[in-house]
Amino acid sequence: xxxxxxxxxxxxxxxxxxxxxxxxxxxxxxxxxxxxxxxxxxxxxxxxxxxxxxxxxxxxxxxxxxxxxxxxxxxxxxxxxxxxxxxxxxxxxxxxxxxxxxxxxxxxxxxxxxxxxxxxxxxxxxxxxxxxxxxxxxxxxxxxxxxxxxxxxxxxxxxxxxxxxxxxxxxxxxxxxxxxxxxxxxxxxxxxxxxxxx
Amino acid sequence: xxxxxxxxxxxxxxxxxxxxxxxxxxxxxxxxxxxxxxxxxxxxxxxxxxxxxxxxxxxxxxxxxxxxxxxxxxxxxxxxxxxxxxxxxxxxxxxxxxxxxxxxxxxxxxxxxxxxxxxxxxxxxxxxxxxxxxxxxxxxxxxxxxxxxxxxxxxxxxxxxxxxxxxxxxxxxxxxxxxxxxxxxxxxxxxxxxxxxx
DNA sequence: GTCTATAAAAGGATAGAC
DNA sequence: GTCTATCCTTTTATAGAC
Numbered sequence: 001x002x003x004x005x006x007x008x009x010x011x012x013x014x015x016x017x018x019x020x021x022x023x024x025x026x027x028x029x030x031x032x033x034x035x036x037x038x039x040x041x042x043x044x045x046x047x048x049x050x051x052x053x054x055x056x057x058x059x060x061x062x063x064x065x066x067x068x069x070x071x072x073x074x075x076x077x078x079x080x081x082x083x084x085x086x087x088x089x090x091x092x093x094x095x096x097x098x099x100x101x102x103x104x105x106x107x108x109x110x111x112x113x114x115x116x117x118x119x120x121x122x123x124x125x126x127x128x129x130x131x132x133x134x135x136x137x138x139x140x141x142x143x144x145x146x147x148x149x150x151x152x153x154x155x156x157x158x159x160x161x162x163x164x165x166x167x168x169x170x171x172x173x174x175x176x177x178x179x180x181x182x183x184x185x186x187x188x189x190x191x192x193x194x195x196x197x198x
Numbered sequence: 199x200x201x202x203x204x205x206x207x208x209x210x211x212x213x214x215x216x217x218x219x220x221x222x223x224x225x226x227x228x229x230x231x232x233x234x235x236x237x238x239x240x241x242x243x244x245x246x247x248x249x250x251x252x253x254x255x256x257x258x259x260x261x262x263x264x265x266x267x268x269x270x271x272x273x274x275x276x277x278x279x280x281x282x283x284x285x286x287x288x289x290x291x292x293x294x295x296x297x298x299x300x301x302x303x304x305x306x307x308x309x310x311x312x313x314x315x316x317x318x319x320x321x322x323x324x325x326x327x328x329x330x331x332x333x334x335x336x337x338x339x340x341x342x343x344x345x346x347x348x349x350x351x352x353x354x355x356x357x358x359x360x361x362x363x364x365x366x367x368x369x370x371x372x373x374x375x376x377x378x379x380x381x382x383x384x385x386x387x388x389x390x391x392x393x394x395x396x
Numbered sequence: 397g398t399c400t401a402t403a404a405a406a407g408g409a410t411a412g413a414c
Numbered sequence: 415g416t417c418t419a420t421c422c423t424t425t426t427a428t429a430g431a432c
Binding site: 026027028038039042047048 | 424425426427428429430
């Protein structure tokens with residue numbers, strides 16, 4: 001219960017930032033949830049923003065073990081891995097009555113002028129997500145037209161997911177997310193069909 | 199300078215919520231920017247959240263005159279109207295060094311548990327935007343396959359725009375937005391080509 | 397490394413004269 | 415409808431003993 005104090009703080013902050021956002025989470029909230037006293041938090045972190053950077057580092061470092069591996073367990077086909085990842089976001093939405101938000105996306109739009117370290121960590125998180133998706137579509141490169149921009153395609157997946165989460169949350173209706181993903185699936189089908197025709 | 203006091207408050211709040219977000223904008227900020235005193239603001243509004251609903255109502259009521267008409271001036275083709283609307287968002291991003299955020303999208307992700315009136319007004323704003331885009335693609339219905347889901351297509355436009363804005367802001371790089379729109383254009387081209395082939 | 401107490405400031409909101 | 419002054423709470427952060 002001593003050296004993991006820092007980790008308890010980061011974990012509590014991660015949950016609270018996800019549940020309530022950064023601005024609406026007070027230091028007192030973090031202390032209460034992590035069962036840590038003020039003095040200890042400020043021993044590890046100069047201030048609240050440094051807790052945020054630690055949280056963003058945790059997301060970045062955990063994207064494989066915490067997000068991709070759970071989503072991809074047992075799935076072989078690279079394209080289906082992409083949609084299995086999206087299905088994970090759908091599940092999170094359903095389980096939270098469409099209250100869930102992608103933690104990185106929410107922070108990205110909440111923080112209007114983030115200090116450089118914060119912004120760069122958010123960008124690093126998005127970049128890692130896109131790189132993982134890009135690797136999958138690239139692994140199925142033979143199904144796509146020869147001139148396919150795989151990075152842009154992977155970014156499209158991220159954009160549609162983030163947009164779909166935003167709409168589902170705002171309307172409190174998973175159908176918005178489902179329509180978003182259906183449109184993406186249709187786009188993928190059209191691309192692969194185009195290749196088969198060629 | 200008396201009956202427009204309320205309007206000055208709403209306008210100042212609109213700008214500040216857009217620049218800094220809702221949580222980071224204080225009542226004192228709004229008073230200072232609108233040159234209004236505390237007593238006057240609380241004469242018109244019970245509290246800060248009521249200022250937010252007034253701002254969201256202003257966005258909803260102004261979507262035609264403030265957003266669509268400026269975007270569509272001189273453009274006839276319905277599909278090009280859709281992309282002209284997206285070009286307006288691009289311009290806003292470029293002019294603000296990729297600091298711009300869609301005001302509704304930012305609020306939608308910042309406010310994690312918005313009270314019903316706030317959430318419904320955000321939804322009404324998105325719905326009006328989507329309806330406007332849907333009307334355009336429907337006006338070009340003959341170019342799309344017969345089974346096209348025009349609402350879902352219009353929602354895709356919104357989702358890609360919101361995602362593209364999020365990425366461009368986070369990376370401070372308009373190329374992210376441009377790739378997002380290019381993917382959307384490719385999707386439209388594929389749909390209309392499919393129809394021509396049929 | 398952790399504890400309690402508290403400083404110091406900012407925030408939303410109200411009172412009451414005019 | 416507007417003005418000034420101010421209350422009350424929350425919030426970030428620090429001090430100093432242990």
